[in-house]
Amino acid sequence: MNKAPIFEIELPIISKLISEDLILKYAEISGDFNLVHIDPVFAKNSVFGGIVAHGMMTLGFIYNMLTVHFGIHWLKTGKLNVKFKIPARPGDKLATFGRIIQDDEDQCQRRIQCSIALINTVTKQELIEGTATLQMATTRRPNGDRSD
Amino acid sequence: MDKFPATAIVAKVLAMALEVYALPSGTVHLAQQIESKNIVEVGGLVEVWGKPSRSIVRGNWRYHSIEFIVLHYNKTEILSGKTTVMVPNNE
Numbered sequence: 092m093n094k095a096p097i098f099e100i101e102l103p104i105i106s107k108l109i110s111e112d113l114i115l116k117y118a119e120i121s122g123d124f125n126l127v128h129i130d131p132v133f134a135k136n137s138v139f140g141g142i143v144a145h146g147m148m149t150l151g152f153i154y155n156m157l158t159v160h161f162g163i164h165w166l167k168t169g170k171l172n173v174k175f176k177i178p179a180r181p182g183d184k185l186a187t188f189g190r191i192i193q194d195d196e197d198q199c200q201r202r203i204q205c206s207i208a209l210i211n212t213v214t215k216q217e218l219i220e221g222t223a224t225l226q227m228a229t230t231r232r233p234n235g236d237r238s239d
Numbered sequence: 240m241d242k243f244p245a246t247a248i249v250a251k252v253l254a255m256a257l258e259v260y261a262l263p264s265g266t267v268h269l270a271q272q273i274e275s276k277n278i279v280e281v282g283g284l285v286e287v288w289g290k291p292s293r294s295i296v297r298g299n300w301r302y303h304s305i306e307f308i309v310l311h312y313n314k315t316e317i318l319s320g321k322t323t324v325m326v327p328n329n330e
Contacts, residue, residue, distance in 0.1 A: 121247075122254035126264035137265050138327075146268035147250040154246040163278075166242060171273040 102189030102205065105156045106212070109144050109183045117148045143178035149185065149219060150175075153207050156187040157223055161203075164227040173207070173221030184212045189223070201227050241281045245273055245318050248309055252287055253322055256305050260291065262326055269302070270323040276316045284312040292321065301326045 118124050126133035127143055134142045150173060157165045179185060186209075193204035202224065209219040249271065257266065279285055289307035296302075303324050309317040 117250075121250040123250065123257065124254075125257065125266060127267075130264075133264060138267065145250070146271070147246055147253060150271060151244065151246040151250075154244060158244070165275075166245075166278050167275060169245070169273075169275045171271065173272075174270045175268050 100191050102156050102160045102187070102191070102207075105152050105159070105187040107152055107185045109149075109179045109181055109185060111142060111181045114142065114144050114148070114181065117145050121145065121147065123147075139178055141180060143180055144183075146175045146178070146219075149179050149209055152185065153187050153189070153209055153219060153223075156189050157205070157207070157225075160189070161225055161227075165223075165225050168226040170224045171207075171221065172223075173219050175219055177211075177216055177218045179209075179211075179218055185218065186210050186212045196229055199229055201229050203227075243279045243281050243283065245275050248279070248285065248318065249273055249320055249322070252289065252307050252309065252320075255287065256289060256307075256322065256324075259289075260303070260305070262303070262324060263329075265327045267325040268322070269325050270321075272321040273318060274320060275318045277311065277318075279311060279317050285317055286310050286312065293323075296328055299328050301328045 114128050118129050123145055127137050127139055128145055131142055188208040188210055190206050191203060192206050195202050205223045207221055207223050208217050210217055287307055287309050289305050291303060292306045293304040303326060305322045308319045311317055
């Protein structure tokens, strides 16, 4: 295995402002009408104490970041493993975070691992944290040189 | 043709799981694993197979894990994953 730092270490930041309207639209598109997302009274009496965004919606921002950076390689081989630590709420300003933490390459394949997160840009709290991995064809030539 | 994002497919799977497993409002999404194998285009027909893989009770909450696989209509695997949720235990 050899280090092959083709890509920038930091992945592009995707920023989003969460709104009740966005959450409602996501509920309609996904079909997830859990009342913690759409009913202010139910949500207030829930463990969350108010309306929260769907976890999958917020995970979509991270997925978008990975797609922007890695393109088809991410779409075809990507693996995500995340924990939802804190829910996003209407009014929250969020930003994705991604960093390549491992980039290994042999004669056949290249394996990239990233640390990923979704951050509340005001409180600096981490809403989602986890890892993403993907594979792609090697950039190494038969003589061992890299093509990049 | 536009590609359909894996997270959108998993969001649908989660909505189906809430219904199929009668998970009540107040269910909390704790963790998610997704492994992409192929791309599906917008308009593509897929089928989903899922099974509960774990269920434990802690205090006032039940923890469930659901493993699933999404196939294209031609049986090509699109993605697989595992969803972990926390459900209010009212029993």
